[in-house]
Amino acid sequence: GAGVSQTPSNKVTEKGKYVELRCDPISGHTALYWYRQSLGQGPEFLIYFQGTGAADDSGLPNDRFFAVRPEGSVSTLKIQRTERGDSAVYLCASSYETGELFFGEGSRLTVL
Amino acid sequence: SQQGEEDPQALSIQEGENATMNCSYKTSINNLQWYRQNSGRGLVHLILIRSNEREKHSGRLRVTLDTSKKSSSLLITASRAADTASYFCATDFPPGTYKYIFGTGTRLKVLA
Numbered sequence: 001g002a003g004v005s006q007t008p009s010n011k012v013t014e015k016g017k018y019v020e021l022r023c024d025p026i027s028g029h030t031a032l033y034w035y036r037q038s039l040g041q042g043p044e045f046l047i048y049f050q051g052t053g054a055a056d057d058s059g060l061p062n063d064r065f066f067a068v069r070p071e072g073s074v075s076t077l078k079i080q081r082t083e084r085g086d087s088a089v090y091l092c093a094s095s096y097e098t099g100e101l102f103f104g105e106g107s108r109l110t111v112l
Numbered sequence: 113s114q115q116g117e118e119d120p121q122a123l124s125i126q127e128g129e130n131a132t133m134n135c136s137y138k139t140s141i142n143n144l145q146w147y148r149q150n151s152g153r154g155l156v157h158l159i160l161i162r163s164n165e166r167e168k169h170s171g172r173l174r175v176t177l178d179t180s181k182k183s184s185s186l187l188i189t190a191s192r193a194a195d196t197a198s199y200f201c202a203t204d205f206p207p208g209t210y211k212y213i214f215g216t217g218t219r220l221k222v223l224a
Contacts, residue, residue: 042200042214056211103154
């Protein structure tokens with residue numbers, strides 16, 4: 001497909017477990033973003049990549065959160081020792097230097 | 113923390129009426145964008161306006177930007193039931209970078 005793809009679309013896990021969320025951006029897009037959105041709120045910035053490197057990771061809430069983009073395309077957001085407060089929709093977006101972000105449908109994470 | 117705040121938080125209008133929502137932000141910007149989000153879906157880019165522009169149109173959408181007041185407005189003319197969604201503004205922060213911070217959103221409901 002031509003759009004941003006995120007997997008899984010839904011993830012239910014138990015407190016303390018490790019979770020990986022994957023984002024497949026639009027081909028050729030150099031910038032990739034991760035946001036987190038809680039119910040009724042706007043997207044909260046987590047991190048963005050230019051190519052393989054994290055250009056700004058100031059939004060990652062703590063060291064349990066980590067993201068990689070090893071080949072400058074697919075990215076994985078990794079959450080260790082999940083907590084109930086991590087429950088949210090995690091949104092990925094990609095962009096080709098125009099400023100316009102193309103979003104995926106999100107991964108809904110529920111931590112029990 | 114979020115850079116932008118939309119006003120009103122919620123808006124309910126009849127089909128055919130115009131809908132106006134406002135965004136105020138805190139620091140200087142290079143550009144401001146508006147996005148729409150249907151319930152449970154990803155965000156869709158609507159329009160980007162640069163700091164040296166005062167007004168921009170796209171179909172039934174009209175966006176204004178007042179950098180002296182650090183505010184922007186989105187006008188949807190002749191609204192339709194399909195316009196029911198949440199609308200968010202996003203600003204580049206720091207200005208001139210590709211990091212975008214989203215506001216809190218306006219939930220628009222258009223009644224048929």
